[in-house]
Amino acid sequence: DTGVSQDPRHKITKRGQNVTFRCDPISEHNRLYWYRQTLGQGPEFLTYFQNEAQLEKSRLLSDRFSAERPKGSFSTLEIQRTEQGDSAMYLCASSSEDGELFFGEGSRLTVL
């Protein structure tokens, strides 16, 4: 088991462009989470999947953000028409039923 992996690790884009991040969770975990972290802050909850079902979305997740987990395995987080305020570290985590989250190393987004 290689843990939670995220791709890409770093992404630099121009304002207005679309970006997509991928997360591969630990294989036996049925829950997958996306968080956003900015410098000096704790991770902010964005959304959560149980298998392929998206069970909860934060109000932070504007219409420009969409997440999918089509087969209940990997997940993608897409940001459309990026803004400078979207610059952050995007964290993915997975868990089994006991609730302990295992985090990936994150995807850092810089919007110029």
Added chain:
Amino acid sequence: AQSVTQLGSHVSVSEGALVLLRCNYSSSVPPYLFWYVQYPNQGLQLLLKYTTGATLVKGINGFEAEFKKSETSFHLTKPSAHMSDAAEYFCAVSFNDMRFGAGTRLTVKP
């Protein structure tokens, strides 16, 4: 709704001194509580967790935390700080999803 509040965004201790990082939670149901640590340029790692049972929980690297329902607290302690403990520490509460506090940066002085 569930949330956590970490008291003190920055704590500084001397090497060998007691470490105390404070966390209070709010939850409408019995919570699962966690402490995670984040070293510079690294991902979050679990230090310890409370789900049910014994209220004093021991974690990695000599850390422990005590769940006090009457005080809605889950403070993190370590008897003797080491230079390698310098990091950002996050308290979190979980029911279906996990919510994190803003973090406490621990600095250890030689």
